[in-house]
Amino acid sequence: MESTTIHFLNVGHGDCTIIEHPSGRLTMIDINNSKALPEDDEVALAEAKGLSLSQFRTGSYTSRSWEEYYKSLLDDPREYWRANFDNRSLFRYIQTHPDMDHMSGLASLFWGEQVALYNFWDTQHAKTFTESSFDKNHYDWNDWLAYQQLRKGNHGDGTTHSVHARLRDETGDYWTEDGLTILGPTQDLVDYCDRIEHYNNSSYVLRLDYGGRRVILPGDAEKPAWDSIEADYDEGELDCDILKAAHHGRESGYSETAVNAMDPEFVICSVGKKPSTDASDEYRKHDATVLSTRYNGTITARIWADGEIWIDDRDGDRLHTLPPLSSATA
Numbered sequence: 001m002e003s004t005t006i007h008f009l010n011v012g013h014g015d016c017t018i019i020e021h022p023s024g025r026l027t028m029i030d031i032n033n034s035k036a037l038p039e040d041d042e043v044a045l046a047e048a049k050g051l052s053l054s055q056f057r058t059g060s061y062t063s064r065s066w067e068e069y070y071k072s073l074l075d076d077p078r079e080y081w082r083a084n085f086d087n088r089s090l091f092r093y094i095q096t097h098p099d100m101d102h103m104s105g106l107a108s109l110f111w112g113e114q115v116a117l118y119n120f121w122d123t124q125h126a127k128t129f130t131e132s133s134f135d136k137n138h139y140d141w142n143d144w145l146a147y148q149q150l151r152k153g154n155h156g157d158g159t160t161h162s163v164h165a166r167l168r169d170e171t172g173d174y175w176t177e178d179g180l181t182i183l184g185p186t187q188d189l190v191d192y193c194d195r196i197e198h199y200n201n202s203s204y205v206l207r208l209d210y211g212g213r214r215v216i217l218p219g220d221a222e223k224p225a226w227d228s229i230e231a232d233y234d235e236g237e238l239d240c241d242i243l244k245a246a247h248h249g250r251e252s253g254y255s256e257t258a259v260n261a262m263d264p265e266f267v268i269c270s271v272g273k274k275p276s277t278d279a280s281d282e283y284r285k286h287d288a289t290v291l292s293t294r295y296n297g298t299i300t301a302r303i304w305a306d307g308e309i310w311i312d313d314r315d316g317d318r319l320h321t322l323p324p325l326s327s328a329t330a
Contacts, residue, residue: 004179004210006242006301007084008268009075010293010314013248014101015270016077017217018085019208021178022305025091029206029217031077033105073297073314078108080298081115089116092175095147096219097193097203098127100139107146111156119174122151123185123202124165126194168232181207183229183238184221192224200247201225207240212307212325214240216262220247226255235261241309241322242301245269245283249292254279264288265322266311268299289320 002022009016014032021027096102109115134141149156153163166172168186175182184205193202203219216238218225226246229238238261247253249269259282267283269292280290291299297314304310307325312318 002305004208004303006208006215006303007080008244008270008293008299008301009077009080010073010296010298011077011270012074013271014104015096015219015248016105017244017270018080019178021091022210023178025174025178026085026088027092027094027178027180028077028090029094029204030096030102030219031105031109032101032103033076033078033108073293075298075314077105078113081109081113089118092119092121093117093150094121094204094206095123095151097123097199098125098147099199099220100137100143102219103147104139104143106150107140107142110150111142111146114157116159117150117155117161119162119164120150120153121164121166121204123167123190123204125190125199125202127197127199179209181209183207183216183233184218184225186228189225189228200252203246205229207238211303211305213242213303213309213322215242215244215301215303216240216264217244218246218253220253222247222252223255226258230255230258230261233261235263238262240264242266242268243283243288245279245290249279249283249290251277251279251282254282256282259283259286259288266291266301266320268301269293291319 004022005020007018011032015030016032017029019027110117129144131141146156151163153160155161166182168182168184170182182204185202190202193199200220200222201224203221203225205218205221205225208215240262241264243262243264245253245267248271263286265288267288267290269290271292271294283290293299300312302310309322310318311320
């Protein structure tokens with residue numbers, strides 16, 4: 001039986017989602033290179049275990065420290081790609097918005113690993129950086145350079161790819177065939193983000209339909225983006241089974257009315273340290289089961305053609321299921 005599999009990679013405090021479509025095509029949404037735990041993450045994880053930072057780093061957990069254990073849960077997207085999709089091409093890469101925790105690793109994947117790419121999605125925003133902008137942070141100037149070339153259609157190895165700056169309600173070959181609908185952004189939202197020089201609300205918000213089930217993937221969408229979506233869509237168009245928590249599960253990405261409309265069974269948070277404005281309890285008020293890559297590692301959701309859903313942790317252990325839908329069709 002055919003299926004769609006969604007890989008929510010544990011990349012620390014960033015995003016990287018890979019979709020295996022029944023068509024055989026692969027979609028990647030954002031990327032973040034993370035094989036180290038920032039100290040803020042270590043402090044937060046230690047507090048969650050009732051440990052001091054020293055105990056977290058040296059205390060034993062099945063023959064290794066808690067620090068080593070949580071580091072072992074992290075997945076480098078390049079290594080994950082090599083282990084699971086080696087020698088395959090990437091049909092589409094979608095850059096939800098131009099923040100570095102959503103594009104760290106572009107140079108490694110496309111210039112280093114030289115993954116073949118056919119389509120690059122990006123919005124026509126005006127965000128810019130200079131090399132000196134990277135002097136005081138841990139991000140890599142090469143990732144921004146790779147991004148600039150990719151959005152011009154240059155792959156870096158002499159090959160080219162198509163570039164798409166699609167917006168809400170646009171349709172076309174290959175993305176509707178793969179069950180993708182663009183819920184956001186609009187050009188007005190992109191222009192608004194350019195004016196305030198803050199780009200979360202220019203995020204691609206995508207709906208994936210398969211087997212009678214729905215998944216919503218909203219990048220870092222915040223209230224203006226959710227308000228805009230709610231104004232254009234009714235509840236029947238937003239209802240979903242799985243929601244990837246916007247903005248890493250922060251309260252800024254949570255909209256009570258939008259979550260009411262979506263009514264998800266599961267909410268998946270891609271996050272390193274628990275945000276100080278964590279909205280997990282807010283999602284639970286909607287009777288949603290909240291799962292975090294912080295504790296489960298990479299999470300995979302497999303949707304079968306009959307609507308059955310399997311949700312597994314990084315070891316392949318079953319976390320949750322949803323039963324088949326009698327009326328589901330492939």
